[in-house]
Amino acid sequence: MDVTEILGYFGAVIVGLVLGLIGGGGSILTVPILVYLIGLNPIVATAYSLFVVGVTSSIGAFQNFKKGRVDFKTAIIFSIPAFIAVFLTRRFLVPMIPTEVFSVGEFTVTNNIFIMVFFAIIMLMASISMIRNRKDKVEESSHQNIQFNYPLIALEGIGVGILTGIVGAGGGFLIIPALVILAKLPMKTAVGTSLLIIAIKSLIGFLGDIANLEIDWNFLLIFTFLSIIGIIIGVWLSKFISGKKLKKGFGYFTLFMAIYIIYKELF
Known part of the structure; x- marks a missing residue:
């Protein structure tokens, strides 16, 4: 096992840690870790990312459920269109992406480059969302007075599901x-x-993905186990660490990673 692989496994713990601390963002690290440190193909990496993030998030959700921090009605309304969209995207849309997407002069954009650059664009969106100062307390005073916009929640569920299917990020x-x-x-x-x-x-x-890919379950379960350790630590640390400050710092890190991926893939 070389140094980059060891860093990759350490990165699995970081993925869980960030998910536990801020409820999102950790999944945006999984694909770069699997591609650049572990050395997986981007299509395989996005598939593995879905499993790692899915299992790890379920542990975090259970810990939050015990504290009364899960709204099941909203989760169901968002999840049903989202999981239909992500399943159809992984099952049919991703396999349809050609090996050579397009060419510009002598430069050919392969499906691997396309997925990583698209992923980097999503990372840029994520970094902006995390860096901006959102007024998170505004909903506290209006929670009982405003009708929930469930149709828009379902519609965003479809959009997030498609993005998740393509890039393998959770979309938190x-x-x-x-x-x-x-x-x-x-x-x-x-x-x-x-x-x-x-x-x-x-x-x-x-x-x-199960029908389309050969899964290395031994590696995937070890990586996921390390990520679970991370989220358990992250949920515990969230009692002591300011989530807002951590979120902004992680946003800048995500911005740097996005720029690095675009540079590495295109230049």
């Missing part, structure tokens, strides 16, 4: 703002509910 950076703004959930409840939604749609999406 999109889900949490939707739950706060559209469902008027308190921030801590939005984090717990987000983890449940991420768990459901990621694992359903992974089922769409």
Whole structure:
């Protein structure tokens, strides 16, 4: 086992740690870790990411459920269209991406480059979402007075499901703002509910890959186990660490990673 592989396994713990602390964002690290440190093909990496993130998030969701921080009604309304979209995307859309997507002069954009650059664009969106100062307390005073916009929640579920299917990220950076703004959930409840939604749609999406890929279960289960250790530590640390400051710091790190991926893949 070389140094990069050891760093990859250590990264699995970091993925869980970040998920436990801020309810999202950790999944955005999984694909780069699997591709650049473990050395997996990007299509395989996005599939493995769905399993790792799905199982890890389910542990985090259960821990939040015990604290009363999961809104099941909202989770179901968001999850049903999301997991249908992610399953169909993984089962049919991703296998349809050609080996050579397009060419510009002598430069050919392969499916691997396309997925990684698209993933980096999603990371840029995630970093902006995490760096911006959202007024998370606004929903506390209006929670009982405003009707929940469930049709829009379901519609965003479809959009997040498609993105999740393509890049293998949980989409917490999109889900949490939707739950706060559209469902008027308190921030801590939005984090717990987000983890449940991420768990459901990621694992359903992974089922769409089983027929298309040969899964290395030994590696996948070890990587996932390390990520579970991370999320257990992260949920515990969330009692002592300011989630807002951590989220902004992680946002800048995600921004750096996105720029690095675009540079590495295109230049």
